[in-house]
Amino acid sequence: MLDQLSLLSFASGGWGSALLAGALVTIALALSCLPIGLPLGLAVAVAARSKNRWLRAWATTFSTVFRGLPELLTLLIIYYGCQIAAQKILAMMGYDAQVTINTFVAAMVAFSLVFAAFSSEIWLGAFKTIPKGQFEAASALGLSKFTTFRKVVLPQLARIALPGLSNNWLSLLKDTSLVSTISLVDLMRQTNLAVSVTKEPMLFYTVACLGYLFFSAISGRLFAFLERYFSRHQRSAQP
Amino acid sequence: MSLAELQNMFLNPDLLERYGPRFIDGLLVTGKLVAISFTLGALLGLLIALGRLSSNRFLRSFTGAYVYFFRGSPLLAQLFLLYYGLGSFKGFWQDVGLWWFFRDAWFCTLLAFTLNTAAYQAEILRGSILSVAQGQREACKALNLSRWTAFRKIILPQSLLVAIGPLGNELILMIKASAIASLVTIYDLMGVTKMAFSRSFDFQVYLWAAVLYLLIVEVVRRSLKLIEGRLGRHLQ
Numbered sequence: 001m002l003d004q005l006s007l008l009s010f011a012s013g014g015w016g017s018a019l020l021a022g023a024l025v026t027i028a029l030a031l032s033c034l035p036i037g038l039p040l041g042l043a044v045a046v047a048a049r050s051k052n053r054w055l056r057a058w059a060t061t062f063s064t065v066f067r068g069l070p071e072l073l074t075l076l077i078i079y080y081g082c083q084i085a086a087q088k089i090l091a092m093m094g095y096d097a098q099v100t101i102n103t104f105v106a107a108m109v110a111f112s113l114v115f116a117a118f119s120s121e122i123w124l125g126a127f128k129t130i131p132k133g134q135f136e137a138a139s140a141l142g143l144s145k146f147t148t149f150r151k152v153v154l155p156q157l158a159r160i161a162l163p164g165l166s167n168n169w170l171s172l173l174k175d176t177s178l179v180s181t182i183s184l185v186d187l188m189r190q191t192n193l194a195v196s197v198t199k200e201p202m203l204f205y206t207v208a209c210l211g212y213l214f215f216s217a218i219s220g221r222l223f224a225f226l227e228r229y230f231s232r233h234q235r236s237a238q239p
Numbered sequence: 240m241s242l243a244e245l246q247n248m249f250l251n252p253d254l255l256e257r258y259g260p261r262f263i264d265g266l267l268v269t270g271k272l273v274a275i276s277f278t279l280g281a282l283l284g285l286l287i288a289l290g291r292l293s294s295n296r297f298l299r300s301f302t303g304a305y306v307y308f309f310r311g312s313p314l315l316a317q318l319f320l321l322y323y324g325l326g327s328f329k330g331f332w333q334d335v336g337l338w339w340f341f342r343d344a345w346f347c348t349l350l351a352f353t354l355n356t357a358a359y360q361a362e363i364l365r366g367s368i369l370s371v372a373q374g375q376r377e378a379c380k381a382l383n384l385s386r387w388t389a390f391r392k393i394i395l396p397q398s399l400l401v402a403i404g405p406l407g408n409e410l411i412l413m414i415k416a417s418a419i420a421s422l423v424t425i426y427d428l429m430g431v432t433k434m435a436f437s438r439s440f441d442f443q444v445y446l447w448a449a450v451l452y453l454l455i456v457e458v459v460r461r462s463l464k465l466i467e468g469r470l471g472r473h474l475q
Binding site: 064065068069070071072073076077080081084170174175177178180181188191192195199200201202205206208209210212213216217 | 307308310311312313314315316317319320323324325326327328411414415416417418419421422429432433436442445446448449452453456457
């Protein structure tokens, strides 16, 4: 038991620091999907509500495709597809070179698209709960469309969409374990390496599961705080 | 670009002839995997949901921990934990006569998928059971129905009506998650695709797989909508 624990230590011969580095990559990857995924999801939701038929069709196709494809397949298609496309384009221009795309960037793009597709549905649902009167009142006050969206609609949307987005974030966090298949060294990959060296699969995979559980638990706390923050105007006065 | 060239790019006849039948096989494996694990998961999930709602504190905390663990960690890690982790106790499994089960990637995948989906389905079922109005339970008591009859005839039918939508979503998530099975040497649709790509280096096989997955998910989604409308027809 004790020598098993020493495998997890941070000293030499222990895998502690390697696992921690992998965990940081996992978190960094998941977080870096948010700046693209959230706005893109919102844009897709706005496009799905627009009057333009083409924009609507485009938004529906986007969300159907990326919600319907397995995340593993999306990842591989983006990873290999971008490489092959880049090679073809370079070959057309006369260069004949092997192109390798950074795995982190490929994973970031793939998971951002998936996250955008799923969160667009959440945003759409949130849009439906905003009463028409809000838009009419904003128009009566002479607010521009953009100001209406930014000052009136978005703050309400954020509160309503938060629980759904929290679910999406948790599944994104778990899906990032798939990047171990394109050999980006995240928590899962680092665990696989540790297992292949130490032959202790039970210990290391349990640790990996607990690591993801820990991240989920922290995210849960964070979202509970955010929900309280965004609905602070709705709280009744303390007696 | 001529039409033939375009066809070669997306639906190469030679490639289709060579790998087409395997894709069908892969499709069947995916279907079998999802069907078995989803059904077993539903049964186990119902038991866990009842455990979470029971008045026994030990049962409640155990099932709560189960659901928390399986919903909080990735399916990939759970699959590896079961397949490689439990598979490492070879001597023990041989002693109890279960080695044939844990040696086989297929059984381990089924087990991992069943345990995983059971946790998600338990939460769906728990919510739907709680959504049945309290008056229904009181009415059952007033009619002197036994607890089992009340559950089977009154509570379950009403809660399933609420649960069918989320359960359908879970089925679709399961179909998508089943692609992970390809990582432990199962030749499901994804496994076949990866094999075809590694032999032919033709990117179009991935696009075929994408179209096939989209097709399955869309068909399942549409038929679930029909079923939902049919089951809820007395409510319209």
